[in-house]
Amino acid sequence: MSIYALYSIKGGVGKTASAVNLAYLSALNGYSTLLWDLDPQGASSYYFRVKPKIKGGRERVLSKKKPLDDLIKGSDFPNLDLLPADFSYRHLDVSLNEKRHPTRLLKKIMRPLTEEYEHIFLDCPPSISILSENIFRAADALLVPVIPTTLSLRTLKQLNDFCDDEGESLGQIRIRPFFSMVDQRRQLHKQILLGLRSQYPDIFAAFVPYAAEIERMGIQRAPVMDYADADSPSVQAYQRLWQELLSN
Amino acid sequence: MKLASLHYQLADDKALEILLENSDAFWFEQASESVHQRRYYDSFDWRLYQAKQAVYSEDKVAETRLYWQQNPAATHSASSQIPPVFAEDLPHDWQSALKPILAMRSLEEKLSLDVRVLQYNCLNRYDKTMLRLYITYYQIEGEISLEDNLPISLDIEPIRGYHKPYELMQARVEELGLDTQKPKNLLKRCLKLAGLKANDYSAKLRLDLTPELNTDSACRVILGHLANSLNRNYAGTCAGIDSEYLHDFRVAGRRSRALLSQVKGAFAPEQMGFLKTELAWLSQTTSPTRDADVYLLKFETYRERLPEAMQADLEPFKQFLTQHQQICHAMLKNELEGKRYQALMQDWQDFLDKETVISSDDAPNAKIDILTVANRRIWKAAQRLLKTGKVIDDDSPAEALHDLRKLAKKLRYLLEFFQSLYDKTEIKPLIKNLKILQDNLGDFQDFEVQAEQIQAFAEQMQNQYRANSATLMAMGALSATLLDGQAQKRSEFAACFQIFSADKALYKQLFKEESA
Numbered sequence: 197m198s199i200y201a202l203y204s205i206k207g208g209v210g211k212t213a214s215a216v217n218l219a220y221l222s223a224l225n226g227y228s229t230l231l232w233d234l235d236p237q238g239a240s241s242y243y244f245r246v247k248p249k250i251k252g253g254r255e256r257v258l259s260k261k262k263p264l265d266d267l268i269k270g271s272d273f274p275n276l277d278l279l280p281a282d283f284s285y286r287h288l289d290v291s292l293n294e295k296r297h298p299t300r301l302l303k304k305i306m307r308p309l310t311e312e313y314e315h316i317f318l319d320c321p322p323s324i325s326i327l328s329e330n331i332f333r334a335a336d337a338l339l340v341p342v343i344p345t346t347l348s349l350r351t352l353k354q355l356n357d358f359c360d361d362e363g364e365s366l367g368q369i370r371i372r373p374f375f376s377m378v379d380q381r382r383q384l385h386k387q388i389l390l391g392l393r394s395q396y397p398d399i400f401a402a403f404v405p406y407a408a409e410i411e412r413m414g415i416q417r418a419p420v421m422d423y424a425d426a427d428s429p430s431v432q433a434y435q436r437l438w439q440e441l442l443s444n
Numbered sequence: 445m446k447l448a449s450l451h452y453q454l455a456d457d458k459a460l461e462i463l464l465e466n467s468d469a470f471w472f473e474q475a476s477e478s479v480h481q482r483r484y485y486d487s488f489d490w491r492l493y494q495a496k497q498a499v500y501s502e503d504k505v506a507e508t509r510l511y512w513q514q515n516p517a518a519t520h521s522a523s524s525q526i527p528p529v530f531a532e533d534l535p536h537d538w539q540s541a542l543k544p545i546l547a548m549r550s551l552e553e554k555l556s557l558d559v560r561v562l563q564y565n566c567l568n569r570y571d572k573t574m575l576r577l578y579i580t581y582y583q584i585e586g587e588i589s590l591e592d593n594l595p596i597s598l599d600i601e602p603i604r605g606y607h608k609p610y611e612l613m614q615a616r617v618e619e620l621g622l623d624t625q626k627p628k629n630l631l632k633r634c635l636k637l638a639g640l641k642a643n644d645y646s647a648k649l650r651l652d653l654t655p656e657l658n659t660d661s662a663c664r665v666i667l668g669h670l671a672n673s674l675n676r677n678y679a680g681t682c683a684g685i686d687s688e689y690l691h692d693f694r695v696a697g698r699r700s701r702a703l704l705s706q707v708k709g710a711f712a713p714e715q716m717g718f719l720k721t722e723l724a725w726l727s728q729t730t731s732p733t734r735d736a737d738v739y740l741l742k743f744e745t746y747r748e749r750l751p752e753a754m755q756a757d758l759e760p761f762k763q764f765l766t767q768h769q770q771i772c773h774a775m776l777k778n779e780l781e782g783k784r785y786q787a788l789m790q791d792w793q794d795f796l797d798k799e800t801v802i803s804s805d806d807a808p809n810a811k812i813d814i815l816t817v818a819n820r821r822i823w824k825a826a827q828r829l830l831k832t833g834k835v836i837d838d839d840s841p842a843e844a845l846h847d848l849r850k851l852a853k854k855l856r857y858l859l860e861f862f863q864s865l866y867d868k869t870e871i872k873p874l875i876k877n878l879k880i881l882q883d884n885l886g887d888f889q890d891f892e893v894q895a896e897q898i899q900a901f902a903e904q905m906q907n908q909y910r911a912n913s914a915t916l917m918a919m920g921a922l923s924a925t926l927l928d929g930q931a932q933k934r935s936e937f938a939a940c941f942q943i944f945s946a947d948k949a950l951y952k953q954l955f956k957e958e959s960a
Contacts, residue, residue, distance in 0.1 A: 245572035270604035272565075272573045277604055417571070 199306070199316045200441070201335035205351040207322035210341040210376035212239040213410050213420075214437075215319035218339075220419035221438040223276035227314040230268065230277045234288075234331075235321040238281035244271045245417050246280050253284035254291050258301060263308055273422075277313075285321070292326045302330035324358060332359070332366045339441070341376035341404070344388035352396075374437060375403035402436035405429050447602035447610050452622045453595040453630075459620045460579060463598070463613070464564060470574060470609055475563040480504055481585075482557045484631055485528065487549035488680060488689070493642045495545045498631050499534070501527060502559065512538050516629075527553070530686070548741060550686040555634055558583040566609050574606035575613060582630065584638050594633060598622070645676055647692045649699070653864045655815035660799075660807065662814035663703060663710040666861055668796050670700045671789070681730075682780055684773045687737040694734055697726045702857040706821060709809035712802045715795065722788040733776045736769035739894070749925040750918060757918035761898075764905050818862035823955035825855040830948055833881075833941045838934075842892065845937065849885035852944075856882060870954060877943050884933055884940040891930035895923040 202215040212235065219231040233240035238248025246269050250256055257264065268277050292298045309316060320331055332338070340355065342348050352373055359366055373396055379385050393399055404410070407430045409420060416423045424431050454460070464472045484500045486492045492499055498513040501524055510524035512534070522535040529550050531543040559582055566575035580597035600617075602610045635642050651669060653662050673696035680689030701723045704716055739746075743762055747755050779785065802810060809817050829851045836844050856878055863871045902919040905911035911919070 245570040247570070268605055270606070 197310045197314055197316075198337070199310070199318065199335045201318040201320050201331045201338050202341070203318075203320045203328070203331060203335075203338045203355075204322055204340050204342075204348075205324050205355055206348055209322075209343050209348060210404060210410075211235075211322070212243070212319050213413055214339065214341055214374075214376065214404065214434075215317050216240055216243045216413065217419050217421065217434045218438055218441065219276060219315070219317040220273060220421055221434060222315040222317070223271075223273055224421070225438075225442075226275065228275050228312065229315045229317070230279060230309060230313040231271075231317045231319060232279040233281035233319050234285060234327070235281055235319055236283050236285035236288075237321070238283070240319040241278065241280040243413055243417055243419070244278050246271070246278050248281040248283070250280060250282035250284075253282050254288050255284075257282070257285075258288075258291055258295065258305065260301075260305060264305060265308065265312075273419075289326045292330065298326050299329040300333055302327075303334040306334055324354070329362075329366075332362075332369050335369065337370040337372050340371060340373040342373045342392075343377045344375055344382075344385040344392070349388065349392070370398065372398050372400065372441075374400035377406040378403045379406045400437060400440050402433060402440050404433045404437065446604065447607065449602065450600040450614070450617070452598040452600075452617065454598055454622065455595060457579075457596055459622065460596075460598075462620060463577070463616055465616075467612075470566050470568050472564045472566055472577070475565045475576075477560070477562050478505070479558060479560045482559045482582075483527070483553050484555045484557075484634075485551040486554045487546055487551060489549065489645050489647065490554075490643050491545050491547075491549060492542075493631070497542070497545065499528070499542070499551065510535065512542070514541070527551075548686055549688050552685075555631070555638060555640065556585040557634060558585055566613075574603055575609040576601040576603070577613075582634070584634055594637065595630065597630075647673075647688075647695060649860050649863075651861070651864050653814055653862065655813060655865050657814045658811050659707065659710045659814050659817045660802075660810035663707055664796060664799075666703055667700060667792070670696045670703075671792050671796065674789070678780070682777050684777070687734075687741060690730060690734055690737065690776075694727070694730050697723055697730070699857060699861075701727065702854065703861060706825070706854055706858055707809070707817060707861075709807055710817075711810065712806035714806075715800065715802070718788075718791050719795070722784070722791075725784070726788065729779045730776060733769065733772040735897075736765060736772045739765050739897075740769055742894075746922055749929075750921055754914075754918045754921060757914040758922070760905070760911055760915045761901070761919055764901065764910055768901075814862070815865050818858070818865055819955045822855065822858045822862065823951065825851065825858055826948075826951040826955065829855050830945055830951075833945065836937070836941070842888075845885055845934070846889055849882070849889055852878060852882045852885060866954060870950070874947055874950060874954075877947055881940045881944040884937055888930055888933040888937070891926045891933060895926040895930070898923045898926070 200218070202211040202218075204211055215231060219229050223229040231240055231244075233248065241248040250267055252259075256262065257267070264279060268279050270276075271278050292301060295301050297304075306316070318331060318335060321327070338355075340352060342352050356371060359369065359371060373392075375389060375392075378389065389403070407428075409424050409428055409430045412423070413420055420430050420434065466472060481503050482500050483502075484498060486499070496515070499510065500513075501508055501510050508524050509521050510528065511519055511521045513519045520535075520538065522538075526533070528534050530548075531539055531546040534542055559580060562579045562581075564577040564579070565573040566577065568574055578597070578599040578601065580599070582594045582597075584594070600610070600613055632642070649666075649669065651666060653665065657665075674693055677689045677693040677696070680686070681693045684690075701720070704720055704723075740762075743758075743765065747758055750758065804811065829848070832844075832851055833848050836848060856875070859871060859875050859878065863875070898919055902911065902916050902923075905919075906916060
């Protein structure tokens with residue numbers, strides 16, 4: 197069982213698209229898979245045509261007495277389920293802060309799900325907060341999309357510094373960056389792509405290109421693999437990313 | 445709470461229109477239509493069908509899937525590369541249940557169906573699927589007009605977290621009075637429509653003789669049945685698909701010989717001369733292959749008789765046996781495809797087809813009713829067996845037990861030939877108890893023969909440089925354990941004979957008094 201968090205301090209870097217497509221590929225390959233949309237914007241839920249609404253809101257989700265199981269919705273794809281977003285998630289930090297162990301709750305309430313699913317993907321909101329600390333403790337790996345730009349790199353450094361500072365208290369979390377929205381026509385993207393590999397040995401060799409096809413996910417409301425050609429660069433990129441994730 | 449899939453069978457598609465009716469909250473959209481082939485497999489003698497199991501494959505676009513219908517409520521499936529031939533070719537986790545049923549029998553395709561599946565998705569206003577409906581039409585291959593007679597399957601597959609459409613569908617289904625309790629046996633129905641009969645073959649003698657029938661007519665019926673059994677097993681024997689074709693082929697031949705020798709005077713000697721000679725030839729011709737089959741079938745038990753450290757040393761012996769079997773079978777096939785076998789079966793058929801008038805001097809029993817002859821023959825054979833067995837003790841030579849085995853066999857044949865003349869509840873226990881004695885005597889002799897033969901094989905392998913000293917030692921040790929097994933069977937003989945002889949009064953009551 198593995199929990200992967202699609203995480204970045206910065207917004208608009210391709211977290212949701214990657215969470216949706218990787219979860220889809222996991223399910224396609226026969227793994228029972230859950231995608232938890234933790235972002236109050238509910239984009240993952242939207243992509244899967246599921247209403248971003250939880251009866252009882254964030255308090256229901258954080259309840260230790262009622263299982264998350266009842267909130268799960270089946271997607272239109274075999275082996276793939278979704279735990280939808282809710283707009284009240286925007287105040288998850290507030291609720292977490294009121295709990296006894298505010299940074300460990302997510303791990304605890306997710307425990308029953310780890311028995312049912314082989315892979316869980318968390319689509320995380322862009323921030324560094326108490327919720328983030330919960331995610332760092334619950335996940336086996338942080339999959340961090342990085343646009344090859346200076347600002348995006350800066351947030352990756354911030355994340356690394358934070359995790360270094362927190363050290364052992366975060367457990368065995370692995371940070372696995374991958375390049376996202378790469379435009380190979382741009383000189384800067386090319387340079388950063390080459391340069392960063394030496395600094396981050398854990399970075400994925402596969403990268404996700406900037407493609408209109410991926411943007412069309414919002415119109416199609418489906419993973420890119422569901423409507424794009426199997427040999428299109430976007431589909432191929434996510435396939436490679438998935439294979440690499442699976443192999444180490 | 446997880447929702448369960450629902451399965452229904454519909455007599456026709458009239459109810460579908462109501463089921464697929466759209467509402468304000470959701471509507472149905474046809475998502476796909478696919479056609480594939482379903483192939484049902486079973487052994488030649490319908491072992492799966494008899495055990496109320498079914499194994500079938502379906503050729504889907506992406507892959508071929510194999511299904512095991514364990515009972516009406518449980519069907520398992522797995523991806524499959526090639527059609528299964530033996531139980532060993534089935535998915536690993538099915539084997540513990542299906543191996544004991546199929547044993548050494550191979551699977552063959554029994555029936556093929558065209559399967560058309562329509563998938564409907566129940567959508568909400570976001571075009572999200574909330575429920576799936578599968579409507580499956582079956583059609584026997586090539587029998588288009590029969591489509592209407594086959595049930596239509598309706599499967600309702602819920603989507604997690606979407607209770608409302610599921611509950612509504614359940615209500616609609618209930619309103620229509622569809623029954624989900626017991627899905628009808630589709631295979632049974634298809635077989636009937638295709639004009640096929642499950643259980644159309646059994647190695648057992650299924651005869652229905654009437655007591656008043658003349659002995660010659662009754663024997664003709666039995667010989668006709670046995671000729672049919674030979675014919676049914678002929679192709680499988682020649683192809684060597686599994687060992688049981690030849691086994692049943694030989695049994696039919698042996699039974700025919702036994703009938704001719706045990707029920708004398710039913711036909712004139714000149715009528716049956718050819719059959720006697722040719723059946724002896726057939727028995728002789730088929731023996732080497734059957735012997736090799738038996739060694740291979742028993743190989744696992746041979747291996748288990750040895751200490752674990754020696755077991756691997758037996759592997760070259762298995763290779764030798766496999767090759768030996770192949771050579772024997774090739775020779776057998778050659779013989780069976782030759783003119784002599786064809787002539788035997790032709791003459792046999794000719795004999796069955798035309799009844800010749802014969803004098804009572806030539807065939808004194810021909811016109812006596814079969815019950816009288818059966819009583820007489822069974823009582824005589826039982827008496828002989830009882831008398832001969834009674835004097836066997838621990839000091840009797842092995843030959844005495846071998847001779848007793850032959851007598852037991854003769855009695856068994858007679859009981860089986862004529863069992864339909866008697867009350868089933870009386871004759872079955874007699875056969876069962878006789879079988880216990882036969883098994884003991886059979887094992888006693890087999891252990892001895894096999895111990896000797898394995899030594900002969902060892903010598904042959906040594907001469908051909910096909911066995912090292914470890915293999916020869918393992919084969920020697922195996923022979924020794926087989927002789928131990930023989931000694932064990934000897935010690936059990938008295939108890940087995942006692943079971944049989946306890947039926948003496950019953951034999952007397954059933955067969956003697958009526959013949960008096």
